[in-house]
Amino acid sequence: MKQVAPLAPVPARTFSQLLSSTRRGARLARLLTVTELHAWGAAPDLTEHAELVVGELAANAVLHGRANGRDFRLGLVFDPSHGRLRIDVTDARGDRSPQPPGASPDPDALCPGGRGLLLVAALADSWDTVPYPPSGKTVRAFLTGPPRA
Numbered sequence: 782m783k784q785v786a787p788l789a790p791v792p793a794r795t796f797s798q799l800l801s802s803t804r805r806g807a808r809l810a811r812l813l814t815v816t817e818l819h820a821w822g823a824a825p826d827l828t829e830h831a832e833l834v835v836g837e838l839a840a841n842a843v844l845h846g847r848a849n850g851r852d853f854r855l856g857l858v859f860d861p862s863h864g865r866l867r868i869d870v871t872d873a874r875g876d877r878s879p880q881p882p883g884a885s886p887d888p889d890a891l892c893p894g895g896r897g898l899l900l901v902a903a904l905a906d907s908w909d910t911v912p913y914p915p916s917g918k919t920v921r922a923f924l925t926g927p928p929r930a
Contacts, residue, residue: 794821796857800839802847802872807839810855810870821859823866827926830904831857831866834922837897838870841879841920846872856919864926868905871919878910879920 796817800806814835818828835855842853856869879898901908901922908922 794857794859794861796855798855799852800855802843802851802853804840804843806853807836807843810839810853811836813855814857814868817857818859818866821861823859823861824864824926827864827866827924830924830926831868834868834901834904834924835870837901838868838920838922841897842870842872845877845879846874846918848873862928864928866924866926868922868924869919871913871917873917875912875916875918878918 794817796813798810798813800810811832815828815832818831823831839853839855846853851873853873854869854871856867856871858867858869859865898908904924905922906925908920911919911921913919
C-alpha cells in the first residue's frame with residue numbers, strides 16, 4: 782500500500798532592513814518589497830498592493846516620523862501557505878501617531894497631502910500602530926493574497 786506523506790508547512794519568510802529617512806530610503810523600501818515578494822513567489826496582486834502600502838508608510842516615516850540621525854526600518858513577514866503578509870514600518874517618532882482616515886476636522890479641505898492612509902486602509906485587510914520602545918512607533922499593515930499551492 783502506497784502512503785502519501787503529509788506536506789511540511791512552508792516556513793514564513795522574513796525580511797528586515799534599516800533605511801535612511803530620506804526620499805531615496807522610502808523609494809528603496811518600495812523596491813526592496815517588490816524584489817523580496819517576487820523572490821518568495823507571492824501573487825502579483827499581493828505584490829502590487831504591498832508596493833503601494835509600503836510606499837505610503839515609508840513616505841510617512843520619512844515625512845512625519847523623522848528624527849535627526851535616526852533611520853526607519855522596513856520589516857516583512859510572509860506566510861506563503863496562507864498568502865498573508867505583514868508589513869512593519871518603524872520610525873523614531875512615537876509622539877506622532879498617524880491619524881485614522883477621516884479623522885481630520887475637514888476631510889473635504891483642498892490640501893496637497895494627507896490621503897495616504899486612506900489608500901493603506903483600502904488596500905490592507907487591517908492596519909494599526911504599536912509603540913516601539915524607547916521612543917518610536919511601528920505602523921503595521923496586514924495584506925492577504927491567494928495561498929500558494
